Amino acid sequence: xxxxxxxxxxxxxxxxxxxxxxxxxxxxxxxxxxxxxxxxxxxxxxxxxxxxxxxxxxxxxxxxxxxxxxxxxxxxxxxxxxxxxxxxxxxxxxxxxxxxxxxxxxxxxxxxxxxxxxxxxxxxxxxxxxxxxxxxxxxxxxxxxxxxxxxxxxxxxxxxxxxxxxxxxxxxxxxxxxxxxxxxxxxxxxxxxxxxxxxxxxxxxxxxxxxxxxxxxxxxxxxxxxxxxxxxxxxxxxxxxxxxxxxxxxxxxxxxxxxxxxxxxxxxxxxxxxxxxxxxxxxxxxxxxxxxxxxxxxxxxxxxxxxxxxxxxxxxxxxxxxxx
Amino acid sequence: xxxxxxxxxxxxxxxxxxxxxxxxxxxxxxxxxxxxxxxxxxxxxxxxxxxxxxxxxxxxxxxxxxxxxxxxxxxxxxxxxxxxxxxxxxxxxxxxxxxxxxxxxxxxxxxxxxxxxxxxxxxxxxxxxxxxxxxxxxxxxxxxxxxxxxxxxxxxxxxxxxxxxxxxxxxxxxxxxxxxxxxxxxxxxxxxxxxxxxxxxxxxxxxxxxxxxxxxxxxxxxxxxxxxxxxxxxxxxxxxxxxxxxxxxxxxx
Numbered sequence: 107x108x109x110x111x112x113x114x115x116x117x118x119x120x121x122x123x124x125x126x127x128x129x130x131x132x133x134x135x136x137x138x139x140x141x142x143x144x145x146x147x148x149x150x151x152x153x154x155x156x157x158x159x160x161x162x163x164x165x166x167x168x169x170x171x172x173x174x175x176x177x178x179x180x181x182x183x184x185x186x187x188x189x190x191x192x193x194x195x196x197x198x199x200x201x202x203x204x205x206x207x208x209x210x211x212x213x214x215x216x217x218x219x220x221x222x223x224x225x226x227x228x229x230x231x232x233x234x235x236x237x238x239x240x241x242x243x244x245x246x247x248x249x250x251x252x253x254x255x256x257x258x259x260x261x262x263x264x265x266x267x268x269x270x271x272x273x274x275x276x277x278x279x280x281x282x283x284x285x286x287x288x289x290x291x292x293x294x295x296x297x298x299x300x301x302x303x304x305x306x307x308x309x310x311x312x313x314x315x316x317x318x319x320x321x322x323x324x325x326x327x328x329x330x331x332x333x334x335x336x337x338x339x340x341x342x343x344x345x346x347x348x349x350x351x352x353x354x355x356x357x358x359x360x361x362x363x364x365x366x367x368x369x370x371x372x373x374x375x376x377x378x379x380x381x382x383x384x385x386x387x388x389x390x391x392x393x394x395x396x397x398x399x400x401x402x403x404x405x406x407x408x409x410x411x412x413x414x415x416x417x418x419x420x421x422x423x424x425x426x427x428x429x430x
Numbered sequence: 431x432x433x434x435x436x437x438x439x440x441x442x443x444x445x446x447x448x449x450x451x452x453x454x455x456x457x458x459x460x461x462x463x464x465x466x467x468x469x470x471x472x473x474x475x476x477x478x479x480x481x482x483x484x485x486x487x488x489x490x491x492x493x494x495x496x497x498x499x500x501x502x503x504x505x506x507x508x509x510x511x512x513x514x515x516x517x518x519x520x521x522x523x524x525x526x527x528x529x530x531x532x533x534x535x536x537x538x539x540x541x542x543x544x545x546x547x548x549x550x551x552x553x554x555x556x557x558x559x560x561x562x563x564x565x566x567x568x569x570x571x572x573x574x575x576x577x578x579x580x581x582x583x584x585x586x587x588x589x590x591x592x593x594x595x596x597x598x599x600x601x602x603x604x605x606x607x608x609x610x611x612x613x614x615x616x617x618x619x620x621x622x623x624x625x626x627x628x629x630x631x632x633x634x635x636x637x638x639x640x641x642x643x644x645x646x647x648x649x650x651x652x653x654x655x656x657x658x659x660x661x662x663x664x665x666x667x668x669x670x671x672x673x674x675x676x677x678x679x680x681x682x683x
Contacts, residue, residue: 298552300540300559303529307537310526314534317486317524318541318599319512325546427528 111424115377122380123283130276138275139347140391144383145282146343151367151379152289153336158365159374160297161329162309166361167220167236170243171334173356174216175209175341177247180259180351182208187262202267202281205342213338214331216243221330225323237358244356258352265346272346282343286380289336294376296332305329337364366404370411372420375427381419436464437500439603439633440485445494447480454480455491456657462603467625467634469644472654473677478637479521481654482607485635486518487511499602512541517601517632521608523588527581531572531591534580535563538598566594570624586617593624601632610640622646645669653677 108116122141129137150172157163182205185191185198192198199205224235253259264272272278296302308315308322315322345351354360363386371382386404393400415422438461447455454477462468472478483489485496487508496504503511512518525534536553539562540546553559567573570590575583580591589609596604609625610618622643625634629647638644644651645665652662653674661671668674 295550295552298554299550300546300548300553300556302549303533303537303540303553304546307526307529307534310528311524313488313508313520314524314526315537316508317512317518317520318538318595319509320537320541320546321507321509328547 109424111375111377111420111427114420114424115380118377118380118384119287122384126276126279135275138279140387142275142279142282142347144380144387145279145286146340146347147363147367147387148380148383149282149286149289149343150337150340151364151371151383152286152293153333153338153340154364155368155374155379156293156296156336157330157333158368159378160302160309161305161326161333163225163326163330163333164233164365165224165236165330165333166233166358166365167224167238167240168334168337168364169356169358169360170220170240171213171217171337172341172344172360172364173243173247173351173353174213175338175343176345176351176355177253177259177341178209178212178338179205179265179342179345180261181253183261183263183265183345184253184259186265200263200265202265202272202342202346205265206339209338209342210335213341214335217331217334217338218327221327221334225326225330237361240356240358240361244353244358247353247356254352256353258350258354261345261349261351264349278347282347285339285343289339290376290380292336297376301325301328366408368418369408370418372418372427375418375420375424378418378420385419438463438497439499440635441495441497442485443495443497445481445484445496446492447484447489448492453657455484458494458654458657458659460652460659460662462633462635464633465629466649467629467636467647469636469638469648469651470654471638471641471644471651476654477657478654479607480657482518482605482637485605486516512599513544515599515602515632516605517596517599517603518605519589519592519596519607519609521611521637523585523592525580525588525591525595528579530577530579531567531583531587531594532560532563532576534591535566535594535598536560538595539563539566542599563598566598567591569597570594571620585612586614589613589617589621593628597628597631603632604628604634605637606634607637608639609636610638610643618643 126138126141154168157165182198183200186200220239224232227235248256267281270277304315304320304325308325312322367382367386368378370385372378389404393403411418440462443459445455445458458481470478484491487506491504495502498514498516503514536559539559564573567576570593572587572590572594575587609621613621618640625647648665650662650664651668652659655677660677661668661674
């Protein structure tokens, strides 16, 4: 028997695939881009969900990792296009797999550094210190003229992947969609593993975890770095979607948006970020066309979720989360 | 049945901890020998909790040493002391409430195996982890409640679960902080019988208010008053000790 939550997950996954396919068939390219945006935001939020949902680490600085992934893509592509060497004689590239690897490694490394300091605090202090680090990265990007500074950085041609024409929206969507599914698979495996057990237990009761002999700090730091890497990967894809990177990817609005996605969809739920990204982007599109004040209505919905449906959309549809 | 000659498993000497002007632990020395149950009693505010916090590492002592299994553990973290084999239960149950009883114990098993950095194999398919954990739950008679979230267990069941987790650590010594609290007469009796068996596995430092249990179980008793141990001895010696009678036991002892 398939559980109710898995059934809903399957439906959400099928829906996210069906919409762009239907849009492709009917020539409505715009909806493909919309679905790609959903997939990328869901991927970024899946990264955050590992830290926030499983580990209880409310990072208000994940925009830093999203932006670092984005800039990794932008900078490598710029050098790949111009042929100027990057550093130490290394050249840029327009190959997505290489860019992704660099994005993941760069974001994870920065996550390791930020986490090593931030995880010594907890609660509100953790939220504030992650925000502060992200703002540092933001202002650094703004004041770095070599890569566009405040104006951002354009990627003239979308990067390449295994001979596929990535400029066709459906192809690029499929790349993002498969990447999202892989990340969700990874999230699911980690959640059920020994590491995931320790991480979730540390959220529920830190003292208990230490008392059985597991140091919560190391577990959390590892989770934070993995989380940063996934969000960084999403940043690289986001840069390729827009063919543009700007400091706005690094701003605290972005960090907040990722948290909102997770709360809307369901904190710690496998498909919480997917459901949340769907709701968010559909809202932005549907209400954004009617009123510029669409975020006011989003705020109302968020308020409703926090007050009446703590489990988010998935909690509403599938009931309480179950642990083994 | 105390083996007096054996080296103590846990040896505390000259421990001092002050909070401002208050000396909560004032030169405490005590030891725990193989096979024994050593009870620590004392009125409220005597400093029992402060002492326990120092033994398990949540508080750092100002002075004095704590030796455990031949090592000085006074500077180690909580997790490191646990890995050395210090099995602790809490005055107020401390569990992962969303996890089932089974998964709580599985956490302790994986901690003992030192294998928390495995990222892919699902724990719920891990037969060796599950079987070991189930065996611990059976020992504390909690097997049929294995799949119930710890947060939904009764008070007494949570106590049993904590002991199962300490067992899963294959502890070299147990530090039980008021295991009888809130257990009810039946629960206390069966737990008393259980602890009597458990001592053969590893010695127990038992902090307890339930005097019936203490007198039934303890090989030795130490009495803590105002941060100082005023007496250590067998049940009979403690019952007769005039200082203890005035300070703590009163006339009904």
